[in-house]
Amino acid sequence: MCSESCDRSVLDEVEENTNSMDEDTISNTNQEISPAQGPTLPILQKVINLSNSIQNLKMEHEILSNQVKGITTDSFPGHDVVGTIQLLNNEYELLKKKYLDESSERKRLYNEVIELKGNIRVFCRCRPLNQCEVVNGSSSVVEFDSSQDTELQIISSDSSKKQFKFDHVFRPEDGQEVVFAQTKPIVTSVLDGYNVCIFAYGQTGTGKTFTMEGTPENRGVNYRTLEELFRVSGQRGGVMRYELFVGMMEVYNEKIRDLLGENSNRPTKKLEIKQAAEGTQEVPGLVEAPVYSTEEVWELLKSGSRVRSVGATNANELSSRSHCLLRVTVRGTNLINGQKTRSHLWLVDLAGSERVGKIEVEGERLKESQFINKSLSALGDVISALASKTGHVPYRNSKLTHMLQSSLGGDCKTLMFVQISPSDADLGETICSLNFASRVRGIEGGPARKQVDLSELYKYKQMAEKLKHDEKETKKLQDNVQSLQLRLAAREHICKSLQEKVRDLENQLAEERKTRLKQETRAFAAAASSRPSLTQAAERTKMEKKPPLGPSKLRLPLRRLTNFMPPASPMPTNRKTARIAMAASDDKENYPKTVMAPPTNTKALLKPRRVSIAVRPSTTTTQVIQPKRRVSIATLQPHSYMTTPLRSSASGFNNGGTMDRPSLVRDPRKARYSRLFSPLPEFRNPSETTPAATRSSSKFMGSPPPPAQAGSWKPRHPTVVALQRKSVVWSPLKLRGMQSQRKSSLLPLRPSALRE
Numbered sequence: 001m002c003s004e005s006c007d008r009s010v011l012d013e014v015e016e017n018t019n020s021m022d023e024d025t026i027s028n029t030n031q032e033i034s035p036a037q038g039p040t041l042p043i044l045q046k047v048i049n050l051s052n053s054i055q056n057l058k059m060e061h062e063i064l065s066n067q068v069k070g071i072t073t074d075s076f077p078g079h080d081v082v083g084t085i086q087l088l089n090n091e092y093e094l095l096k097k098k099y100l101d102e103s104s105e106r107k108r109l110y111n112e113v114i115e116l117k118g119n120i121r122v123f124c125r126c127r128p129l130n131q132c133e134v135v136n137g138s139s140s141v142v143e144f145d146s147s148q149d150t151e152l153q154i155i156s157s158d159s160s161k162k163q164f165k166f167d168h169v170f171r172p173e174d175g176q177e178v179v180f181a182q183t184k185p186i187v188t189s190v191l192d193g194y195n196v197c198i199f200a201y202g203q204t205g206t207g208k209t210f211t212m213e214g215t216p217e218n219r220g221v222n223y224r225t226l227e228e229l230f231r232v233s234g235q236r237g238g239v240m241r242y243e244l245f246v247g248m249m250e251v252y253n254e255k256i257r258d259l260l261g262e263n264s265n266r267p268t269k270k271l272e273i274k275q276a277a278e279g280t281q282e283v284p285g286l287v288e289a290p291v292y293s294t295e296e297v298w299e300l301l302k303s304g305s306r307v308r309s310v311g312a313t314n315a316n317e318l319s320s321r322s323h324c325l326l327r328v329t330v331r332g333t334n335l336i337n338g339q340k341t342r343s344h345l346w347l348v349d350l351a352g353s354e355r356v357g358k359i360e361v362e363g364e365r366l367k368e369s370q371f372i373n374k375s376l377s378a379l380g381d382v383i384s385a386l387a388s389k390t391g392h393v394p395y396r397n398s399k400l401t402h403m404l405q406s407s408l409g410g411d412c413k414t415l416m417f418v419q420i421s422p423s424d425a426d427l428g429e430t431i432c433s434l435n436f437a438s439r440v441r442g443i444e445g446g447p448a449r450k451q452v453d454l455s456e457l458y459k460y461k462q463m464a465e466k467l468k469h470d471e472k473e474t475k476k477l478q479d480n481v482q483s484l485q486l487r488l489a490a491r492e493h494i495c496k497s498l499q500e501k502v503r504d505l506e507n508q509l510a511e512e513r514k515t516r517l518k519q520e521t522r523a524f525a526a527a528a529s530s531r532p533s534l535t536q537a538a539e540r541t542k543m544e545k546k547p548p549l550g551p552s553k554l555r556l557p558l559r560r561l562t563n564f565m566p567p568a569s570p571m572p573t574n575r576k577t578a579r580i581a582m583a584a585s586d587d588k589e590n591y592p593k594t595v596m597a598p599p600t601n602t603k604a605l606l607k608p609r610r611v612s613i614a615v616r617p618s619t620t621t622t623q624v625i626q627p628k629r630r631v632s633i634a635t636l637q638p639h640s641y642m643t644t645p646l647r648s649s650a651s652g653f654n655n656g657g658t659m660d661r662p663s664l665v666r667d668p669r670k671a672r673y674s675r676l677f678s679p680l681p682e683f684r685n686p687s688e689t690t691p692a693a694t695r696s697s698s699k700f701m702g703s704p705p706p707p708a709q710a711g712s713w714k715p716r717h718p719t720v721v722a723l724q725r726k727s728v729v730w731s732p733l734k735l736r737g738m739q740s741q742r743k744s745s746l747l748p749l750r751p752s753a754l755r756e
């Protein structure tokens with residue numbers, strides 16, 4: 001406590017001193033300002049002002065600092081506020097979900113109520129006796145029960161009563177509002193996405209058009225329905241967005257007429273019913289006007305009614321000679337979950353059912369009546385089929401039923417107004433209509449099905465199918481790529497190994513070549529020393545010495561290493577033979593001639609080593625030798641058998657290795673192979689010591705002994721051993737196999753191996 005108070009007093013003291021110091025400074029300054037020092041006064045004044053403003057600024061700073069402190073702690077919304085907002089948000093989401101659930105539940109319950117009442121409902125409406133009937137003294141044959149609004153009784157001519165029961169019975173005094181009040185629940189189902197069909201049926205002049213269209217003073221179901229649709233859609237505006245389209249047509253003499261299109265300047269189009277991809281019935285080209293207000297609707301209905309086919313009959317002055325169909329298409333979008341619906345509401349004013357004889361029509365009217373009766377009969381058949389639940393419902397028997405196919409029975413809601421006349425004069429017609437209506441009421445419709453926007457669904461379905469197909473294709477392509485990659489890798493691997501093998505072979509060939517060169521050099525040296533004449537030796541050298549293979553000839557092309565042996569030419573075209581021939585004639589200028597005509601002394605010339613080159617199996621030169629995989633080492637022999645190096649000694653050669661055959665054409669390529677397999681000096685038969693013997697032995701890879709000793713002869717050269725064990729196949733694949741057994745099969749075997 002003491003230290004705290006001490007500190008405070010010290011602080012106060014310092015502050016006082018500072019203030020006093022400031023004041024002193026100012027007073028001193030004031031003292032310094034003397035009248036004699038005139039110009040310093042304004043400066044001093046400025047200083048004073050500045051120090052005042054500094055003081056003010058300091059104060060402001062202090063206030064602002066305090067404010068900032070306050071802001072950081074109090075002014076910003078705290079965690080609790082953020083938490084509350086989050087809570088409210090969650091609550092909002094929950095309420096939204098609840099609303100959606102409730103809404104769908106309401107629809108479900110509402111639909112259930114309608115279903116319990118029946119998806120096909122029949123209302124009966126009886127018009128009042130008209131003026132003419134009253135004048136004629138007609139009496140009413142219809143009796144109504146005051147306590148029951150669903151029953152009526154028909155008094156027959158024999159005073160018997162026949163009772164009929166419907167979903168609702170409207171009396172003559174019931175106005176349009178009363179009728180629509182009962183109709184409303186079904187009508188609004190179209191906004192929930194259900195297809196609805198309302199039609200008026202009855203004898204001519206019983207008030208069908210009055211019920212459906214009405215008059216400007218007493219508007220009928222059509223207008224009131226659209227009014228109600230606008231009202232309800234406005235109510236649901238926050239949740240649903242609706243678009244309404246109206247189309248109007250008539251079926252006159254089994255032809256479809258567009259009643260809205262007729263008003264325009266366009267010529268009358270021939271309309272046909274087509275089945276859309278979604279399975280619904282559509283009329284391509286039909287005018288469908290979007291409507292946004294009841295006024296627009298009224299104008300449209302009026303203009304459509306104006307062009308409708310009517311005619312005067314003795315039953316009705318303005319009798320409808322056609323079926324009038326008003327189609328309201330409702331497209332709904334749920335703004336919360338985005339679900340779309342597309343449903344139709346049909347409002348049909350049928351032409352009057354009439355007895356042709358009774359109404360005394362003829363000519364065009366008679367024809368119209370026949371069409372009307374035919375289509376009404378088709379409607380009756382459809383209803384009968386639906387009532388008896390037969391598999392086939394004959395919707396296509398008339399344009400009317402075909403058009404209403406997706407809205408009659410099945411999964412939609414149907415309402416029928418059966419219109420009757422109270423007059424005793426129309427008793428028979430009234431009973432007929434009531435019987436028909438009773439049959440309709442007897443139809444057990446299935447549960448109504450909500451119509452989602454099928455065009456949208458179809459689009460999505462198509463997209464899904466395309467996606468599926470694309471995925472399949474992609475997968476296939478990926479698989480292909482993968483397998484190709486694998487194959488490529490395998491090929492690369494094979495190629496690599498082949499290249500390695502070719503390299504090995506090249507090395508082996510080089511080795512062989514070197515060895516052979518040495519061997520030949522030695523042989524020549526020996527021959528030169530044994531021969532007396534140098535010129536003869538030179539000649540022999542010319543004839544026999546074969547220049548070493550050029551590097552390019554050492555190996556076959558990489559990928560063309562085959563066993564294919566081209567057909568031998570009848571003439572010795574190879575260079576070696578030509579060279580021999582040239583040497584024999586000793587006339588270089590006649591070289592071509594010499595080539596064409598080989599020397600007669602072929603026996604002498606063809607003495608040298610390389611005679612086992614190729615085989616010509618047939619004597620005819622035209623025959624082509626087919627490629628053989630197992631003749632990589634062979635002799636070209638003009639006689640009828642083929643020989644291999646191992647068999648040749650027993651067949652085509654004498655002891656000295658020279659050929660008995662008169663002619664031999666050598667192929668350079670095969671000669672090269674022959675050279676490849678020529679024996680190495682160290683494996684030569686010890687009995688062959690002469691140069692001739694050496695040469696002859698080199699011709700057939702170890703020169704097998706004469707036939708007498710063939711059984712005891714054993715090859716020593718490794719290749720011959722290999723050939724004897726296994727037929728030689730000159731292919732890289734085979735070589736690879738051989739090499740895998742022993743890497744360098746063409747190289748001399750180790751002595752131990754030779755012994756084996």
Ligand SMILES: Nc1ncnc2c1ncn2[C@@H]1O[C@H](COP(=O)(O)OP(=O)(O)OP(=O)(O)O)[C@@H](O)[C@H]1O
Nearest residue numbers: 127128204205206207208209210316319320351352
């Ligand atoms: N409930 C009713 N109240 C008052 N008048 C009615 C009623 N029903 C029908 N009418 C009158 O009866 C007459 C014939 O009615 P409407 O033309 O509607 O018969 P319809 O069945 O359509 O005949 P059609 O089949 O020949 O076209 C009209 O003048 C109409 O005003």
